[in-house]
Amino acid sequence: MGKTVYIIGLGLIGGSIALAIKRDHPDVHIIGYDINKNQCSLAEKIGVIDECSETKLPDLEHVDVIFISTPVEETLKIIRELKDVKLKKGVIITDVGSTKEKIIQCAEQELSDREIVFIGGHPMAGSHKSGVVAARPHLFENAFYIFTPTEKVPAEKIEELIDLIKGTKANFIELSPVEHDQITGVISHFPHIVAAGLVFQAEKYEEKFPLVKRLAAGGFRDITRIASSNPAMWRDILIHNRNSLLQLFDDWIEEMNRLKEFVAKEQGDELFSYFNNAKQYRDELPEKQKGAIPSFYDLYIDVPDYPGIISEVTGYLAKEEISLTNIRIIETREEIYGVLRLSFQTERDRENAIKCISKYSDYETFIV
Incomplete structure (x- = not known):
């Protein structure tokens, strides 16, 4: 008999995980829950899940693996709620949050005294569409799927989880929670801050130059696309990854002051080297590899x-x-x-x- 999997949150990520599991393990029984009951019913109707749960925390004693596919703040709430729920011995619980340190700390605090295996997870892929109807089994193909297990997690449990979701065709790697948050801070979280800052700067200048918005319809619109992301999600991410981002703010200000100095002193050679080095590094980035920010x-x-x-x-x-x-x-x-x-x-x-x-x-x- 196949495993039983429970997925909390049936949006793009949760739905895509379900489809990827089904692709390689058709015998796995997938139960799903979403706060939006219509979303859950739709997921069952189109075959993303096998069964729709009416409540967030039903009888879970027979469930082998639980995926928490919700925003990071909601993930913390669910972990605390699971503390008082009867669960199967050795059950694997994992999440998909884009910050890891606070989530792992919460799991250690709330679940460590029980025979539960919590493995932090972050599939680094997404789409500009949302909802279960946008779910695709190949969403994570060639993307990095990061695990942040603690030293207490047995290696065989990580392998068990990888085997379950191997249908994602993702590249699985392990990082510490701190490493994860620092890296994603650099390549995902801080770029969103910069994009939002550029938009605010343009809005401010529009008061003086009314043509700003119309002229910004080209390249400016493209490089600031990520500023259109979910504001509630990014509020939570920035608060959760506060320490890494505060350091990145300092680093960014230092870098901009250095560039500002080149401009102020009209140092042409330094400016050429600055942009040339940036171009070279950017051109060396893998083209086929999916990263932290969804590809366009x-x-x-x-x-x-x-x-x-x-x-x-x-x-x-x-x-x-x-x-x-x-x-x-x-x-x-x-x-x-x-x-x-x-x-x-x-x-x-x-x-x-x-x-x-x-x-x-x-x-x-x-x-x-």
């Missing part, structure tokens, strides 16, 4: 601006049954190669779109 699979197409061009291009894609997630006309073309930007769910869809466009037209396509 955008394709720019240099097309003439005439009536019907959008329907023409989308018509080509429709012939090849290639799905789009978004389409936009670029008004400001500075450093942007195409007037039309198409966004796709996966890199594979984008590659197929490039072949499709070249098959039916002579329009140039660019990836930037």
Whole structure:
């Protein structure tokens, strides 16, 4: 008889984990719960889960693995609630939170006196869509799936969890909670802060220059996309990763002061080296590897601006049954190669779109 898995939170991440488990372990029975009962019913209807729980903490004595797929603050509440729930001996409990130190501390405090194995987890992948209908078994493919187990966690339990979710086709690695939070602070949390800061700066300047918003429709809009993320989620993340981020604020201010000094003194050679070094490091980043921030699979197409061009291009894609997630006309073309930007769910869809466009037209396509 297969395992029984319970997933709390049936959004994009929880739903995708369920589908990945089903792909490799069809005999696993998956029970799900979501605070939005319609979401839970939908998950059962479309086959993401096998059974929908009416309550958050039902009878769990027969459950082998529990996934907590909720925002970090809610995850802490659930861990505290599980303290008083009857659970199966040796049950594995894991989460998907993007901060780990406080979650692990909470689990150690609340669950350490019981025969429960808590393994902190963070699948570093996402999408710009949300909800269980956006769940995909391949969401985590080629992404890093980080575990932050304590020394008390037996190695065989980590292997058991990996075997359960191997259908994600993710790259599994282990970090300490502190290492995890410091790394994600640098590559995910602080970039969101910078993006939000740039948006606030533009808003402030709009009072003096009303054209700011209109001219920002091009590259500025793209580099600040992540500022459109869920504000409640980012409030919690910043509070949970406070220590790492406070150090990053100091480092960033020091770095900006150094750059400011180059500009103030008109030090051209230093400025060239600064941007050249940044370019080299950025160009060396893995292209195929998914990172902490969801990838944007955008394709720019240099097309003439005439009536019907959008329907023409989308018509080509429709012939090849290639799905789009978004389409936009670029008004400001500075450093942007195409007037039309198409966004796709996966890199594979984008590659197929490039072949499709070249098959039916002579329009140039660019990836930037």
